[in-house]
Amino acid sequence: MLDIRSLRKVYSKKSVDEKIALDNINLQVRKGEFVTVIGSNGSGKSTLFNCITGVEQPDEGQIVLGTADITKLAEHKRAKYIGRVFQDPLRGTAFNMTVEENLSLALARGQIRGLGQGIRKRDITMFRERLSLLDLDLENRLKVKMRLLSGGQRQAITLLMATIVKPELLLLDEHTAALDPSTASKVMKLTASIVNRDQISTIMITHNIKDALEYGTRTLMLSSGNLVLDLKGEDRKRTTVEQLLVKFGYHYC
């Protein structure tokens, strides 16, 4: 489904600051697979996402999504197929627009229809249904501006926006890191239920090793731009948070 071949990204090439951020990354993610990624600061996690989404151009290698080679595809063209949720709950939403306007824009992703034609009644009904599943008391707040919501409410809506049209690939970039523990846990459970219900191929970056082992079916670790661990099946089930911390000297944040 996602096939990354020999991916390499070097910053500040041929200068004293040269940094190999990704070094010969090979990674295949199957359709519907939920993969978690851990790795200490600067190990290359965001660079990997930036190369997949087209924010950065790799120096070498190939990225194939489905049957399409997207290595050189413009960022805005990939956005049709790839949903990304960031750590900052305000990124990815128009915070001066209302909840229903944001959801409508997300629904129109990849279509010609924008807000110009107004929001359809049947969309509003669908938004209410989806929002009520979040259990955050948002289904009756469709006319509220995003900026007036709490971080957790915004992040839940951002997640809804990224998945309201099923993406081919969902990238979660430490999306619960800025939330308090109880809200983070709620948003994490919500994530798992959406991903499992819609069988969305997902890669989630997290510094929370417990979440990395608890959610999804496979855990990768990046270190200095290299994939140094690919845990799945029985091996993953047997692995504890402590073992991962000890084995790789990972800095728990």
Ligand SMILES: Nc1ncnc2c1ncn2[C@@H]1O[C@H](COP(=O)(O)OP(=O)(O)OP(=O)(O)O)[C@@H](O)[C@H]1O
């Ligand atoms: N635009 C850039 N220019 C130069 N160097 C960069 C740039 N972006 C990232 N780097 C360097 O590339 C390496 C990988 O960075 P990256 O942001 O991918 O790490 P990360 O694993 O996401 O870290 P964190 O957990 O802190 O978010 C780091 O050494 C970083 O300093």
